[in-house]
Amino acid sequence: MSERPLELDDIQGNILAGFNTNVQVFHALTVVSADAFPEACRWLAEQAGAITTVAEVRAARGSMKQGLSEAAPTWLFLAVGSRVLSRTQPDLRIRDDAFNGGMENRAPGVLGDKTDPAHWAVGGTSNPVDVLLVLASNNEAAAVARGELLVASAGKVGLRLSYREVGRRLPGEIEHFGFRDGLSQPSIAGFEAGGEHGAGNFVFGYQRSKGEAPYAPSPDERQIADNGSLLVLRRLRQDVAAFQRFCAAEAQRLSARWPGVRPGHLAALLVGRWPSGAPATTRDADDPGASPADNQFHFDTDPDGAACPFGAHIRKVNPRKGPRDKVNVPRLLRRGIPFGRPAAQDPAGERGLLFVAFQTSIKEQFEFLSEHWMNSDDRPASTTHGHAHDLLVGSNDGAKSMTIAGPQGAVEVSRAEQEWIVPTGGAYLFAPGRRGLAKFSKPASKLGLWRVKKVWAIALDTVKPGRR
Amino acid sequence: MAAWTFHAPGNLQDFRDPKNWHAAMTSETRDIVTLLVASVLQKNPDDVTAADIDKERGNLAYVDPTVDAVPAGAETVAIQPWSGFPRAVERRAPWAEYPPTADDASGNFRAVEHLGEEDFREGVFVDRDDNMLHLPVRDRQDEYLEWAARRDGQGRIIKLIFVAEGYDYFATLFREDEQRVLELYKEFTGVSTLKVDDLRAPKGIYRRLRNGTLREVVKPGDFNPRNRHNINPGIVHLSQRANSLSAEVNLAGVSAIGRKKVSGALLDGQDAEELLCCNEGGDPNRNSDPLISQQAYAQVLGKYRYTLADPIGLYIAGVAEAGLLLPDNRTRVPREWWRATRGSGLWSSTSRVLRLELEVPAAEKLTISDLRVAGNPVTHSGQLAELLSVHLFVTRWKRSQDSIGPVVACTGTCCRRGNQLYGSDGTCGQGDQLAFPGLVGAPQPAASNAGMAKKPARLMTR
Numbered sequence: 001m002s003e004r005p006l007e008l009d010d011i012q013g014n015i016l017a018g019f020n021t022n023v024q025v026f027h028a029l030t031v032v033s034a035d036a037f038p039e040a041c042r043w044l045a046e047q048a049g050a051i052t053t054v055a056e057v058r059a060a061r062g063s064m065k066q067g068l069s070e071a072a073p074t075w076l077f078l079a080v081g082s083r084v085l086s087r088t089q090p091d092l093r094i095r096d097d098a099f100n101g102g103m104e105n106r107a108p109g110v111l112g113d114k115t116d117p118a119h120w121a122v123g124g125t126s127n128p129v130d131v132l133l134v135l136a137s138n139n140e141a142a143a144v145a146r147g148e149l150l151v152a153s154a155g156k157v158g159l160r161l162s163y164r165e166v167g168r169r170l171p172g173e174i175e176h177f178g179f180r181d182g183l184s185q186p187s188i189a190g191f192e193a194g195g196e197h198g199a200g201n202f203v204f205g206y207q208r209s210k211g212e213a214p215y216a217p218s219p220d221e222r223q224i225a226d227n228g229s230l231l232v233l234r235r236l237r238q239d240v241a242a243f244q245r246f247c248a249a250e251a252q253r254l255s256a257r258w259p260g261v262r263p264g265h266l267a268a269l270l271v272g273r274w275p276s277g278a279p280a281t282t283r284d285a286d287d288p289g290a291s292p293a294d295n296q297f298h299f300d301t302d303p304d305g306a307a308c309p310f311g312a313h314i315r316k317v318n319p320r321k322g323p324r325d326k327v328n329v330p331r332l333l334r335r336g337i338p339f340g341r342p343a344a345q346d347p348a349g350e351r352g353l354l355f356v357a358f359q360t361s362i363k364e365q366f367e368f369l370s371e372h373w374m375n376s377d378d379r380p381a382s383t384t385h386g387h388a389h390d391l392l393v394g395s396n397d398g399a400k401s402m403t404i405a406g407p408q409g410a411v412e413v414s415r416a417e418q419e420w421i422v423p424t425g426g427a428y429l430f431a432p433g434r435r436g437l438a439k440f441s442k443p444a445s446k447l448g449l450w451r452v453k454k455v456w457a458i459a460l461d462t463v464k465p466g467r468r
Numbered sequence: 469m470a471a472w473t474f475h476a477p478g479n480l481q482d483f484r485d486p487k488n489w490h491a492a493m494t495s496e497t498r499d500i501v502t503l504l505v506a507s508v509l510q511k512n513p514d515d516v517t518a519a520d521i522d523k524e525r526g527n528l529a530y531v532d533p534t535v536d537a538v539p540a541g542a543e544t545v546a547i548q549p550w551s552g553f554p555r556a557v558e559r560r561a562p563w564a565e566y567p568p569t570a571d572d573a574s575g576n577f578r579a580v581e582h583l584g585e586e587d588f589r590e591g592v593f594v595d596r597d598d599n600m601l602h603l604p605v606r607d608r609q610d611e612y613l614e615w616a617a618r619r620d621g622q623g624r625i626i627k628l629i630f631v632a633e634g635y636d637y638f639a640t641l642f643r644e645d646e647q648r649v650l651e652l653y654k655e656f657t658g659v660s661t662l663k664v665d666d667l668r669a670p671k672g673i674y675r676r677l678r679n680g681t682l683r684e685v686v687k688p689g690d691f692n693p694r695n696r697h698n699i700n701p702g703i704v705h706l707s708q709r710a711n712s713l714s715a716e717v718n719l720a721g722v723s724a725i726g727r728k729k730v731s732g733a734l735l736d737g738q739d740a741e742e743l744l745c746c747n748e749g750g751d752p753n754r755n756s757d758p759l760i761s762q763q764a765y766a767q768v769l770g771k772y773r774y775t776l777a778d779p780i781g782l783y784i785a786g787v788a789e790a791g792l793l794l795p796d797n798r799t800r801v802p803r804e805w806w807r808a809t810r811g812s813g814l815w816s817s818t819s820r821v822l823r824l825e826l827e828v829p830a831a832e833k834l835t836i837s838d839l840r841v842a843g844n845p846v847t848h849s850g851q852l853a854e855l856l857s858v859h860l861f862v863t864r865w866k867r868s869q870d871s872i873g874p875v876v877a878c879t880g881t882c883c884r885r886g887n888q889l890y891g892s893d894g895t896c897g898q899g900d901q902l903a904f905p906g907l908v909g910a911p912q913p914a915a916s917n918a919g920m921a922k923k924p925a926r927l928m929t930r
Contacts, residue, residue, distance in 0.1 A: 093568040093573065094573070095561070095562040095568050095573040095574045095575070096573055096574070097571075097572070097573045097574065097842065097844075098842070099573075100570070100573050101842060101843055101844060102843075105797075105842075105843030105844075106842045106843045107843075108793060108797050108798050108843070109790070109791050109792070109793050109797065109840055109841060109842050109843055110791065110842045110843075112790050208887070209887060210884075210901075211884040211886075211887075211901045211903070212884075212886055212887040213886055213887070217562070218562055218564065219567075300736075300738060303766060303770065321738045323548055323763065323766070324548065324759075325548040325549055325550050325551070325755075325759060325857070326550070326551070326755060326759075327555065327740050327741060327755055327758050327759060363574075364558065371788065371790075371791060372551070372788065375788075375790060376788065378549070378786075378817060379548070379549065379857070380548070381548050382548075382817075383545070384544075384545050384546045384817050384818060385817070396790065397790065397800065
């Protein structure tokens with residue numbers, strides 16, 4: 001089966017290319033009443049020409065880097081929630097339990113969240129995210145101004161602003177704990193030379209693996225989902241001081257069995273990388289100061305977790321060529337950006353990461369990584385006698401431990417309930433292609449095949465032939 | 469000879485004479501060693517002599533512990549657990565025949581409950597008199613984990629049972645002690661009126677393929693692993709054809725030897741599907757087989773020798789308990805509601821659980837359907853299966869020489885049809901693609917590679 005060329009003038013730019021601007025202003029909009037959905041959809045369709053495609057990001061990347069004037073270019077990204085699709089596009093079914101179930105519903109059981117969705121800063125039970133607008137620019141004022149115009153326009157059709165936050169890149173591309181972020185991204189076949197991952201893992205309408213049929217929702221007679229993607233937005237609050245205190249205290253506690261171990265080395269082993277992005281190992285006590293240029297390193301030479309602990313965050317979410325419990329490693333396109341001022345500038349302020357990730361199955365990709373790997377003590381790999389909790393991000397009840405092969409034998413780094421990364425909101429969304437978004441204003445055929453299939457599904461569900 | 473005893477999985481005490489189980493596993497192990505030696509010597513396994521085995525067995529990574537003693541310093545390690553929910557089902561999603569519903573968007577939860585004969589090649593089952601037999605089993609639950617739900621009059625799930633016991637264990641036990649198998653069936657199905665003959669295939673079971681070939685599945689009078697009582701009400705043991713202990717032993721064995729491509733390059737084992745297609749040890753569409761093979765092969769490349777740890781078995785490794793919550797969608801279900809009724813050690817990393825049951829205590833006035841998985845009520849048993857994992861154990865030790873032992877050619881490769889792989893000698897069907905070029909040369913006439921491809925007959929029920 002021949003591969004379909006990527007339609008870069010239809011796919012939204014942040015998905016494949018990443019905005020990578022200094023500023024991104026996030027706006028969540030909530031439809032105020034049930035009867036406002038049709039009008040809101042017409043408004044959404046009107047934005048189709050304004051959203052920024054991959055081709056546009058590529059073409060304007062150079063000018064964006066220099067554009068710091070008031071007239072600086074801004075880029076628009078748009079996504080919608082499951083309520084919008086289910087109420088206005090009944091002939092499209094995204095066949096993903098996570099997207100349909102919603103983050104707030106699944107967060108306690110699947111993501112292990114302890115925070116109450118009723119109190120989330122974005123999304124949650126009282127403020128469902130029906131529309132997400134992201135304005136990206138290197139000029140904050142320009143992004144803010146364009147965002148205000150769009151929000152005002154949306155307000156006239158029953159879309160209420162329920163959340164607004166400015167994400168800003170930190171110098172050196174780091175997140176608030178001081179580590180370089182976003183280094184490891186899957187390379188995409190057909191998008192970059194030597195791309196390893198089928199575009200269908202991230203964009204609907206393409207192969208997930210070579211030789212496979214294109215992956216797309218069904219039913220979708222009007223191809224609304226074509227060139228679209230599923231988005232995870234997760235607001236993660238970071239407590240920098242708590243993380244640093246923990247690393248210092250554990251280094252002190254372990255010093256008898258690991259003489260000279262420093263808090264920075266311990267922190268690097270929790271992450272799996274040094275602040276520079278270089279892979280961390282138990283052997284090297286100092287940051288070599290640079291990450292591998294091609295990010296090509298693997299864990300096949302470390303099958304027992306002797307150099308990089310199995311619980312190290314980067315090893316939990318991507319075991320590379322090391323041992324694992326799943327044949328196909330789920331990957332995400334991560335497009336997150338920090339929010340809040342650095343701790344050194346504003347110790348009392350709130351800060352964290354606006355985690356953004358694209359995929360075509362939230363359940364099989366983001367949720368799998370969270371539930372089955374990050375929140376697990378022994379997956380994707382561990383030794384029979386060791387612990388492999390992801391102490392950095394993983395969420396579990398009770399004490400968590402990571403076994404590290406120290407120079408004088410294995411040591412355990414443990415934490416109780418102290419959380420330094422706390423989820424404070426988010427949503428599962430759908431980011432349509434430009435053509436798909438334009439179709440939002442056109443109603444589905446009342447007699448389409450989709451309706452027959454829906455009736456069939458209801459009938460089958462009633463009979464439940466497979467139940468025993 | 470070494471002093472070694474194969475104990476029953478989970479150290480169960482079903483056998484009146486444990487030597488019978490030991491004998492069965494000893495045969496399995498010797499078969500594998502014979503197969504490996506045949507591969508090294510490029511011989512037909514039927515032509516391998518005792519002298520051949522004596523000469524070669526010391527170089528193999530896989531060890532017959534009844535012949536070569538396991539050294540004192542050997543360590544027993546768990547193979548990384550794999551998900552009990554079938555990968556092959558996930559790969560076929562979204563299911564056109566199961567349109568999206570509110571509680572099953574992809575169709576996976578309904579598809580995995582399918583009862584049928586997909587686990588055998590297209591054809592029909594017949595007995596020795598050529599009477600057609602209808603023997604559906606849980607043919608899509610192929611990760612060495614199967615399950616059954618008990619429902620009340622309103623359709624609510626009141627009990628969920630998961631098993632990881634190979635049907636061939638029961639077939640072997642049946643040969644020694646039919647009454648013990650009947651007891652177990654009565655206990656686990658709740659059908660007190662069952663008789664031994666209900667579990668027997670009086671006239672045998674044969675698979676007649678579409679091309680007319682007839683293959684024996686069960687000898688006349690032997691245990692029928694596809695008997696209906698294991699399905700409904702069920703569940704006593706695994707039923708899917710590939711879910712056997714014999715398959716586990718076979719897979720661990722064929723993975724225990726270095727493999728090279730046509731170019732002579734050693735397979736590094738990084739691509740688990742490629743490795744499995746090369747050694748033909750199982751189904752590359754599953755999670756379990758490629759991962760077991762890959763991890764066994766890693767022992768070879770790591771210059772270890774190994775054997776499957778005693779007691780050999782496939783075990784429920786654990787439950788991702790954070791995923792199952794009370795109706796408040798916040799509080800975990802108490803561990804006490806899970807009960808290991810065969811095997812033990814559920815909440816440890818060395819779990820050897822063979823049968824696991826989930827039931828809500830009567831005092832709670834809840835059913836399992838009231839519980840929450842991913843925020844939703846439990847309407848399909850597959851929702852819980854996604855939380856379970858399965859594993860097995862190997863006992864390993866470093867080789868005394870700096871060597872990985874013999875390296876042999878791949879015996880097969882795979883073609884890709886859609887998102888499914890199937891075994892091949894290098895020839896693919898029209899429209900299909902060769903998934904892993906370079907594993908085997910151009911297809912040869914059957915006679916020229918018979919020595920490599922032929923495997924000894926399995927001694928159990930496969």
